[in-house]
Amino acid sequence: MSYPLTPGDVDEVRHFWIRSVQQTYFAAELKILSKGSHHKSNPRANLTPGGRPTQAFTSAALSKTPPDLTKNVATNGSYWILGGQAPVRAHILRCVTCARLRGLQAQQLMGQLPPARVTPSQAFLYSGLDYAGPFTIKTWRGRAAKTYKGYFAVFVCFATSAVYFELVTDYTSEAFIAAYRRFSGRRGICHTLYSDCGTNFIGADAELELSSKLAQQK
Structure with missing residues (x-):
């Protein structure tokens, strides 16, 4: 060969x-x-x-x-x-x-939906709430404009899945209450508003509850 x-x-x-x-x-x-x-x-x-x-x-x-x-x-x-x-x-x-x-992946069963998710109702009568951000916000346009951190309060309707955004200037309870008043002025007062246990939400809940009691006494 x-x-x-x-x-x-x-x-x-x-x-x-x-x-x-x-x-x-x-x-x-x-x-x-x-x-x-x-x-x-x-x-x-x-x-x-x-x-x-x-x-x-x-x-x-x-x-x-x-x-x-x-x-x-x-x-x-x-x-x-x-x-x-x-x-x-x-x-x-x-x-x-x-x-x-x-490998077998976890196959957890989804929990049952709460009644607010499956019962027809007015938009945003039952809503969920969370913050998105932070975002950089300018005080004005032009020279010497200052910037600071801002957030979006995201309201989600449980019945219709509609979403509403409201600008929040900081992470305090006062800023959230101002945003919630603007939201309720356009969409109405929520029967139930769900959120996590953020300190701003807990403080706002206590302040709104106190304001409601004072209004009833008057």
Whole structure:
């Protein structure tokens, strides 16, 4: 054999090793086949040699009738691998990335919606509240303009999912009360307003409750 190898030399070497592997691992099967008989326990019995693409228009013979090889031989996908499913499964089970992707994700059940979310009502009668920001706000345009942090009070209607934004100048209870008065002046007073336990919301709740009691006494 001369060097460099020609395509014909490469095919000859490939066929040599295919025959060597088959004679080593399939000696009993080759003996049965040489007698013209067929044994049902032969692992090749589950295959259809050549399969449906036998009449395919291609010059690559291995793509029509790929030779049989044992599962202990690494190949590039051009051969029938008898019993190849077991080593593939073993490789996948040893793969850390595959194990991470196969992991079962948490499947928590969602809680029941409160009545305010499923009962038709006036817009913003039942609302949720939170802040968005901070944002940089300018006192005015032009030279010597000062900037400070501001926030958006986000009101979300539970019944309609409508959203209303109101600008808040700082994180104090007084600033929130001013924003809430502007909101209620346009959208009406909320029957129930849900929020987190922010100190500005707790302070505003106490102040509004006190103002309501003083108004009732008068």
